[in-house]
Amino acid sequence: MMRILYMLFLGGGFSLMVANGFFGREFFGKRRRADLPPSVRQTPGAYRTFLHNNGFHGGK
């Protein structure tokens, strides 16, 4: 039981490290990924509205 638990911990810890160190993956922090439609990209003022509507609320 303890060995399985240890394997899980080791697997998890090293997976996180390898994913970050060798594949550039990040798992913590205030960030998210979104697809911006061309209409938004072509209209600078539309960014804020788009982001706000997609749940990306800035401010303290």
Place this chain on the structure above:
Amino acid sequence: MSILASCPSCGAALSFRPGTMVAVCAYCKALAARKDRDTALLGKVADLVDTGSPLGLGASGTYTGRSFTLAGRVQLKHPLGGVWDEWYLALDDGRWGWLAEAQGRFYLTFTQDPHGTLPSAGSLQAGGLADLGPAGLWTVGEISEATLHSAEGEIPWAVEPGATYRFADLSGRNGAFATLDYSEEPPLFFLGREIPLADLRIQGGTRKPPKVGAQGLNCPKCGGALALHAPDQTQRVGCPSCGSLLSAENGKLAFLKSLKQPHQEVVIPLGTEGVLQGEKVICIGQLRRSCTVEGTAYPWTEYLLLDSQHGFKWLVESDGHWSLAVALPPGEVPQALDGQKNIHALGGNWRRFQDVEAVVEGVWGEFYWMVEQGERVQVAEFVAPPRSLTRERQKHKGVGEEVNWSLSTYLDPEAVWTAFKLKDAPSAPRGIASFQPNPHKATLAKSALWIVGALGLLLILVMVESATHRNVELFRKRLDLYDLAPGLRQEAAEAVRKGIPLRRPNPPSAPSTAEVQEPVYFSGPIEIKDGRRNLAVTLSAPVNNAWIGLEGALVSETTGVAELFLLESSFYHGVDGGESWAEGGQTSTVFLSAVPPGSYVLRLAPQWDGKFPPVGVLDVQLRQGVMRWLYPGLALLAILVVPLILVFQVAAFEGRRWQESMYGTAATASGDDE
């Protein structure tokens, strides 16, 4: 060359070799002392007891290159019962050796001239040390009296029928053995060691053939069948049928008394044979003992085992825990003073666990000493799991006392069941035994290789990461907030004219409801070539009791996929109740996952509370391939978390073990309180 003489009693021929002081007539058992011209009758001795000795009068052998003859022996009675043999070796160089035989062990000693004064009998204590000057310090194993029972052949000292002799047996390291004989003044000093019989290469002699198998007898009280497996050494028999205690001398049983035996749950019946740790053994006795601590009785059962070499071992069961105990020469263990918490013996450190008085409650089967119900011994136990050292100090009736050390090794109950082919399954052990091995320690030891391997792998990964993470700067910009929002500069100028301060720090708990400004900055194309390295965006702003945020997006010009992030510089400080405090910082970093190679645009939208920004400028930096210690830290935590759990379990197990000890932490604390 021997001198021939005649027996003063019957006239039979007697032989006196150099050094012989008394000769025993083989016909009439008369003791004849050698005088100048003739022999003098000292008396007569009883018949010899059949002790099952493998030696016989007239046998020859060699010792350190000198040949010898077994010229005589005496049989001495011990105060606790039993008779032991002392053989006399006449060496071809004229010396005499004393070969004592007890419970299958042999001790060869020679007389020595003591350098200095030997300690008096009254100054010695069993278990204590005897200072023999240049001969060193010795452990007193026993101090007692022996009574002459019988003799044969030629004796190199002046024996007397029925005489008692005070002696002290001393034990040293590596089998060293010595005896102080207080029958003369000054006392005699014998020095030697325990010796395997095979080392003496003894051949011939007049010994009787050894008894084979069990001797069948009947209980004189109830007539029940009894089988004695060590009849030569058995002193007492507890009849399992009627509970009578019987004496066994010269192969005959005699009723002594009826015992009120406690109820006994027998696990290994008498006469059960088995193979324990590769050696054939047979269970010949069962002993129920107990000790009482703070009004609570703690019983245990001891099974006396006879092995194929006619040696004795003890299988001990207590609350489902099993151990195998063997006798240890007292000289192998240093003196343990009262209250001494640790001793160093047998190459290790042993911690004192308890001091109790053990009482015999029940007796079944045969025993090599005069065991009695109610027999009491003082027991001191020292543990070094999975072994324990136990010292039993027993006072003899009348005079003398002895100390016996035994070494116990914890056994898996399954091993006992397998050894004796017992039915059913062993009952689960209750509680923690004093020297039970810590199972978590074994698990921890087994995982040590994994821990070392994982730490090594972690080190390699960190080194590779450090070498490959170049921390490449892709973008750096100092943003002037007033340039980003030109109207803001004009409003600020008006505010200055009206005397409104530009920087008004707002408490974080009461955010302003003023309209949020939206200056936005778009970078030029940023070329990202490596799609396997993370990104880090860093914001630095000289805020002072204020905050400023940065809403950002790293947008792919080809796919439109945006990495959205938030950053803020928030730094507050002050003095509260005379103590200064500070929280937050002027620099913050957000890490983004690697993005596919390509051209990207960075959109930065600073945010703040109030009408005017708390700072005029802020620095933004975008880097790629930034080493993050968070992940090696998490991996290290993953490596250590299970060992830490195991360490906790080891400590908890030991805590529960020592909770039961008189010398545990709790007991010490309690003692301190008192």
